[in-house]
Amino acid sequence: MQVIHAPSANAFIYEDGDKQAYVTYETYEGCLDVRKTFVPEELRGQGIAAQLVECAYTYAKHNGFKCTATCSYAMKWLERHPEYEGQPSPDYVPDSCAVGKHQSSDSSESK
Numbered sequence: 001m002q003v004i005h006a007p008s009a010n011a012f013i014y015e016d017g018d019k020q021a022y023v024t025y026e027t028y029e030g031c032l033d034v035r036k037t038f039v040p041e042e043l044r045g046q047g048i049a050a051q052l053v054e055c056a057y058t059y060a061k062h063n064g065f066k067c068t069a070t071c072s073y074a075m076k077w078l079e080r081h082p083e084y085e086g087q088p089s090p091d092y093v094p095d096s097c098a099v100g101k102h103q104s105s106d107s108s109e110s111k
Contacts, residue, residue, distance in 0.1 A: 003052060003055045010025050011024045011025070012056050014043075016043055019040045019042055021039040021040060022038055022052065023053055031066045031068040032060035032066070033068040035070045036070075050077060053073070061084065069092060072095050073097075075094075
């Protein structure tokens with residue numbers, strides 16, 4: 001399975017024909033926050049979401065970011081992988097994903 005990092009879209013993407021699965025993220029305050037995970041129904045049950053989330057958090061660790069999650073799937077993944085030392089984001093709500101952008105109390109990004 002080949003996952004593509006699209007930094008300009010803040011996403012990790014997997015394509016299978018005309019179907020596209022992805023995770024979107026934001027970076028702020030030294031964290032990489034997985035905001036949303038999406039896998040089309042036709043591709044579900046193949047471990048694609050787990051691979052996408054793992055790619056995002058591996059990228060985070062290699063680039064000095066803390067792993068955080070707003071997406072409930074990503075938070076559950078972090079709970080199963082304590083080696084990533086993940087935490088819920090300030091925007092985390094169980095059983096949901098982010099709709100909008102993170103609203104930081106500090107207007108500057110740290111990375």
